[in-house]
Amino acid sequence: MKFAIQHLSFFVIQTEGGQEKDTTRRYKHYKTMDHYDYEDSELKSFLDGEFARIGKRKADVHADSENAPTKIGRFLVEPGQELESNPNYNLFQRLRAAGTKEQFHYACDDLLRAYMDTSAVRGGAFIVALAKINELFDDPFVFVLKCDFESKIARISDEKSLISKVDMAISARNIKSILYPHMPEEGMLEPWELKIHQASHARYFEDFLKYVTYEKSKPEILNDQVIGLVQEYMERKWQEPNAGAVLAAAPAPQGMGVPGADGGAYDEAGYGEEGAGAAGGYGDVPARLQSAYDVYDDEEGEPPAYETARPARENGSGAGGGNGYSPYSGGHPGYAQEVRQLEVWAAGDKRQLQEKWTHEDVMEATMRLMEHQPDLDLKFKIDDVAVRGKMSDYGDRVHFARMNGRYVVLIEGDAFQFEKGMSPIELLHPEDIEQVLARLRHRTAGH
Secondary structure, three states: OOOEEEEEEEEEEEEEOOOHHHOEEEEEEEEEEEHHHHHOOOHHHHHHHHHHHHHHOOOOOOOOOOOOOEEEEEEOOOOOOOHHHOHHHHHHHHHHHOOOHHHHHHHHHHHHHHHHOOOOOOOEEEEEEEEEOOOOOOOOEEEEEEEEEEOOOEEEOOOOOOEEEOOOEEOOOOOEEEEEOEOOOOOOOEOOEEEEEOOOOOOHHHHOOOOEEEOOOHHHHHHHHHHHHHHHHHHHHHOOOOHHHHHHHOOOOOOOOOOOOOOOOOOOOOOOOOOOOOOOOOOOOOHHHOHHHHOOOOOOOOOOOOOOOOOOOOOOOOOOOOOOOOOOOOOOHHHHHHHHHHHHHHHOOOOOOOOOOOHHHHHHHHHHHHHHOOOOEEEEEEOOEEEEEEHHHEOOOEEEEEEOOEEEEEEOOOOOOOOOOOOHHHHOOOOOHHHHHHHHHHHHHOO
């Protein structure tokens, strides 16, 4: 993939000062080149390979991870409006329409001023280029590149000083880049989209294009879908007649941290005393589970705080058999407790088994998730043993169970494979499953 450069502007950004808010920023325009200037310049050998890498770099609209270095951005417009209503799109169009070096320089200047207003701007080279793939398109691409300065760079100078310091050295190693328009496949252009790449964890390179949005990553979409399934579970559970009474009579699942009927301390799962935790007390329904409450709020005005019992209906009794609660038991303290527990669970980086759903419930939920993403991963640890597979393995080749109060994971397959570092285990002749289970029962009974 060879890009023919039509115009290229080279700027240098310099920053001074310690604290970010006190940093003095300025930039200097060094040169704007046309095609012939670029072909004769030292920049050609430095950048030609980078332009090709940027063009070939693959990215999905929904990235594989939240911190994916390469993303697809989409121009924001109001409903019913065209692309021309987006200021960022218009800025790129000015660059693409530039016919002379002067016009291109002025358009680059507007882009750079927008970048200089971004937080955490560092010194370095800022390069904007207009390029064509002559074999494929008549319309040009816009490249925006930011190369940070490299510190402590030295070069061999002469026999007296031997080395000299290079004050402004740049490297292609961590170039941040934008390519517009996005080319999903060779020969295909998407005018609504651009491709942005930044390998660092700092996301500031996205920030200066204020009217570009980025779709959620696949893990974020999966989290939202799981939260939706949890909301459905809450709605089904708490709209059943006498749901609160049934819950109060049932034993609390282990590991969930359910407070006692007297509102006392939570159990050993670590949720703390009443009023503590991620939700900061009962207060308002946590936002990620809000719809599980709002969907049943058919009364006018703002819904009450969810720890307050819902009043009886006009007939003087709740639909739950005269217990004073509506068919949806949002006013019951048990509902408030469960919402809070699930919110803490959803927010955790390391989560424990919740013991709320049956095997059939989990199978149904995983099937629904895999309709959208068939290749979902399944990763978990049981104590210090890590297991990695596919979500489709659950209930088929991976099984969870309990034995004498402890967890057991059963994994079945046709063959074992070992890598690196031989061990005696590789020589094992496996026992029958019943022998293993008998040994487990004996060991766990005395645990």
